[in-house]
Amino acid sequence: MKKPTDLTVDTWISLIKAQKIAFSTVESSLKRHDLPPLNWYDILLELKRVGADGLRPFQLEKELLLPQYGISRILDRMEEKGYLARKACENDGRGHRLIITDKGLEILAKMWPVYSDAIETAVGSKLNPKQAKVAVEILSQLID
Amino acid sequence: MKKPTDLTVDTWISLIKAQKIAFSTVESSLKRHDLPPLNWYDILLELKRVGADGLRPFQLEKELLLPQYGISRILDRMEEKGYLARKACENDGRGHRLIITDKGLEILAKMWPVYSDAIETAVGSKLNPKQAKVAVEILSQLID
DNA sequence: TGAATGTCAATGCATATGCATGTATATATT
DNA sequence: AATATATACATGCATATGCATTGACATTCA
Numbered sequence: 607m608k609k610p611t612d613l614t615v616d617t618w619i620s621l622i623k624a625q626k627i628a629f630s631t632v633e634s635s636l637k638r639h640d641l642p643p644l645n646w647y648d649i650l651l652e653l654k655r656v657g658a659d660g661l662r663p664f665q666l667e668k669e670l671l672l673p674q675y676g677i678s679r680i681l682d683r684m685e686e687k688g689y690l691a692r693k694a695c696e697n698d699g700r701g702h703r704l705i706i707t708d709k710g711l712e713i714l715a716k717m718w719p720v721y722s723d724a725i726e727t728a729v730g731s732k733l734n735p736k737q738a739k740v741a742v743e744i745l746s747q748l749i750d
Numbered sequence: 751m752k753k754p755t756d757l758t759v760d761t762w763i764s765l766i767k768a769q770k771i772a773f774s775t776v777e778s779s780l781k782r783h784d785l786p787p788l789n790w791y792d793i794l795l796e797l798k799r800v801g802a803d804g805l806r807p808f809q810l811e812k813e814l815l816l817p818q819y820g821i822s823r824i825l826d827r828m829e830e831k832g833y834l835a836r837k838a839c840e841n842d843g844r845g846h847r848l849i850i851t852d853k854g855l856e857i858l859a860k861m862w863p864v865y866s867d868a869i870e871t872a873v874g875s876k877l878n879p880k881q882a883k884v885a886v887e888i889l890s891q892l893i894d
Numbered sequence: 895t896g897a898a899t900g901t902c903a904a905t906g907c908a909t910a911t912g913c914a915t916g917t918a919t920a921t922a923t924t
Numbered sequence: 925a926a927t928a929t930a931t932a933c934a935t936g937c938a939t940a941t942g943c944a945t946t947g948a949c950a951t952t953c954a
Contacts, residue, residue, distance in 0.1 A: 607867045607870065608870055608874070608875075609866055609867075609870065610866050610869045610870040610873070610874040611874065611879070611882075613879055613882045613883060613886070614869060614870060614873050614874035614877075614882060615866075615869060616882075616886050617873050617874075617877065617882045617885050617886050617889075618772070618776075618869045618872070618873045620885070620886050620889035620890050620893065621768065621769055621772060621873070621885070621889055622769060622772075622773065623815070623889070623893050624765065624769075624889040624890075624892040624893050625765055625766060625768075625769035626815055627815070627892065627893055628762070628765060628766075628892055629766065630815075632762075662932080662933095663932075663933065664931085664932060664933080671767070671770055671771070671774075673911085673912075673913095674932080674933070674934090675911080675912075675913080675933090675934075675935080676910095676911070676912090677933090678932095678933060678934055678935085679910080679911080679934090679935090681933095682934090683910095695932095698919080698920075698931095698932080699918075699919050699920080699932095700917095700918060700919045700920070700931070700932040700933065701919090701931095701932055701933075702932090702933080722753055722754050722759075723751045723753075725754045725758060725759060725762045726751065726752055726753065726754040726758060728762070728892070729754070729758050729761050729762045729765070729892065730752070730754040730755065730758035730761075731752075732891050732892050733758075733761065733888065733891060733892070735755070735757055737888050737891070738755075738757045738758060738760075738761045739757060740884055740888065741761050741764070741765070741885075741888045741889075742757070742760050742761050742764050744877065744881050744884065744885045744888075745761075745764035745765055745767075745768040745885075746764055746768075747876050747877060747881070748768040748771065748772055748872070748873065748876050748877070749764065749767050749768050749771055806902080806903095807902075807903065808901085808902060808903080817941085817942075817943095818902080818903070818904090819903085819904075819905080819941080819942075819943080820940095820941070820942085821903090822903060822904055822905085823904090823905090823940080823941085825903095826904090827940095839902095842901095842902080842949080842950075843902095843948075843949050843950080844901070844902040844903065844947095844948060844949045844950075845901095845902055845903075845949090846902090846903080
């Protein structure tokens with residue numbers, strides 16, 4: 607197998623490090639404000655987007671790149687907090703539809719200002735628009 | 751506080767996603783080969799670099815961006831596996847020096863081929879050198 | 895010197911995660 | 925239809941992590 611160049615290794619290292627720093631900036635800001643973690647935000651946002659129809663857990667799994675059992679347990683906690691409801695699925699007895707509640711919409715709205723400030727701090731303030739554009743292009747290439 | 755632009759948010763999202771995918775590619779490859787996780791590699795590599803003098807846990811903490819208690823417990827496991835030794839520190843009774851063992855050097859050597867292949871798969875094969883260079887530049891800016 | 899404060903590292907307890915498996919339902923095969 | 929296989933989701937158990945605190949030593953400063 608082809609060995610990575612030093613440049614490739616440097617890219618890998620800076621990717622990991624940059625993400626770690628940015629992520630912990632954002633996550634810890636949420637925590638400081640007594641708000642739920644990022645995953646919860648992502649889930650709630652997806653659920654808000656699709657509205658009353660809701661989504662099935664396995665759809666979230668694909669969207670959010672989380673393991674099945676991870677989703678299952680996050681949903682437990684979110685349901686317990688009243689941020690979403692699991693309703694039986696009519697056409698598939700195995701599944702549920704996940705519906706965001708009013709309380710879920712509320713917390714989503716509360717999270718965004720904190721979340722967005724942190725994104726600006728961790729990313730926006732450190733790159734000019736041209737760099738950001740290039741970053742999106744390059745990082746997207748790592749995604750597919 | 752300044753709100754992030756859509757471009758900034760896109761950058762944030764692709765950063766998180768790209769890292770998640772690359773990281774899990776690498777980490778799961780190590781796991782498949784019954785090798786220790788990435789953190790262990792980083793620690794062992796640092797220890798190898800400094801040689802017989804060893805390093806103190808708090809130095810690793812800064813280097814690797816891990817919490818103090820995280821380090822402490824990783825070191826427990828690594829010591830248990832015989833990959834490193836904690837020796838009392840002569841000039842500071844609170845601390846230890848961490849010394850890599852032969853077994854540690856061995857596992858490090860075993861890990862690299864798997865690790866490097868995975869880096870090549872996750873990063874090297876997806877970017878041309880010019881892009882990699884730009885990526886390092888931009889990501890580095892997120893680090894300081 | 896010795897009392898107060900700071901630093902290094904470990905740990906008890908609560909919570910989260912990974913892995914393997916279980917339960918229920920759906921789909922495919924004969 | 926009966927059986928085998930696949931999919932959706934949950935969960936028991938072991939392990940890992942986060943947080944707060946402790947214990948041991950170092951440093952500062954009155």
